[in-house]
Amino acid sequence: MNTLSLRASDFEPGHRVAAFQDAVSSMCKLDITPADPETFQSHTEIGLLPTLMTGQTMHSACTVVRTPTLAAETGDNIMLHVPVKGAFSMHQRGGQDVVCGPGQIYVDPNEMPGIAEFGEGRTEVFYVSIPRGCLQSSARGLNAVMRDTAAMTPQWRLFLRYAQSLHAELRLLPPDQALQCAAHVQDLVVMALGAANERMEIARGRGVRAARLKAIRDDIEQHLTSTELSVDWMAARHGISQRYIRSLFAGEETTFRDYVAVRRLRLVHRMLTDPACSGLTVSEIAMSAGFGDLSWFNNCFRRTYGRTPSDIRAEALAVAFSRN
Known part of the structure; x- marks a missing residue:
């Protein structure tokens, strides 16, 4: 997996601060101004995954700004x-203006400009960045603590x-395990956000x-008729492994494929019994619902x-026409 290290001490002494500032602006989308350029120290270790970024940082006294221009990037x-x-x-x-110290956590929407001040001495902070879409099930809990400490x-x-x-x-984990x-980290954030808000599904015990x-x-319902809908496509969209998705449906005593098939079959059944769809063949209805293999569909x-399907359609249309 990708890991990066950024140290102020890695740059040439004569240009150390300016070179470090350029690197931070490019990599982290931040402007950093040391309180004392001569004694300034900073060290950041970053871990990068498609659905997660982790960071361990140490700063001496400095001001860190995310300008509107950098926020837009x-x-x-x-x-x-x-x-x-x-x-x-x-x-x-x-x-609001807040101070965040040990025993607290600050929730930062990355697209929002802001300014942070790191005081005298050595400040160490651990960071985790997660795509907002991965936290959509905790939207209420997330909004309650956004731009604030918890x-x-x-x-x-x-x-x-x-x-x-x-x-x-x-750096030692195979990609699929990472x-x-x-x-799992995303799920723990969902749990933590839910625990702070009793209205959340997680806090209700599910x-x-x-x-x-x-x-x-x-998400399946929104893309039910898409030919792209598959366990690997869904795993990529939600930033989780295919194995984890399969385990979720196994806990419901079904499989991803069977669940999708049932939802599509119900859609087909509704269309077969709808007089407005009488001009479509059974094959056309099945294909429009996302079935690619007609033999398997039947x-x-x-x-x-x-x-x-033909029997279901004939009976439903006969009843419908008899009422007219």
Whole structure:
């Protein structure tokens, strides 16, 4: 997996601060101004995955700014700032002036300009960046803490320890296992956000897996007729492994393929019994619902409804016409 290291001390002494500033602006979309250029120290270790970024940083006193121009270059991610040592102050557009120290977490919408101040001494912060779409099942809980600090609850501590462990081992993990661990981090964030808001599904006791499964089912409904719909396509969209998706549906005593087939069969059944669709052939209806293999479709339909599609259509249309 991709890991990056950025140290102020790696640059030539005569141009150290300017070169470091250019690197931070390019890589992190931030402007950084040391309080004392002569003694300034900074070290950042970054771990990169398609659906997750982790970072461990150390700064001496400095000001860090995300300008509107730099903010526009960032993705639609949520950055979680967790002070490990020391503290920082933060102000983002639309938020309040806050101070975040150990025992707290700051929730940062990356696309929002802001300014952070790191005080005297050594400040250490752990960061996790997650695509906003991966947290859609926790939208209410997320909005409640956006551009603000939250207390370090047991749920947030569990997230932090797991994310720090993943960060430490990232370069040694096979890609598929790293992606699976990234999904676990996302789930722990969902759980932590839900625990802060009783209205959330997770806080009502249905669990992280239930929230994840609901998000995938909702996505299936939105793309039910798409020929692209498959377990690998869905895994890529949600930033999780195919194995994890299969385990979610196995917990419901079904498979991803069978669940999609059932939803498509119900759509076909509705169309077959709708007089407005009487001009379409059974094959056309099946194809429009996303079935590519007509033989498999016919077998599934008979197994589910106990009759052929033509029989279901003939009976429903006869009833409809008899009423007119």
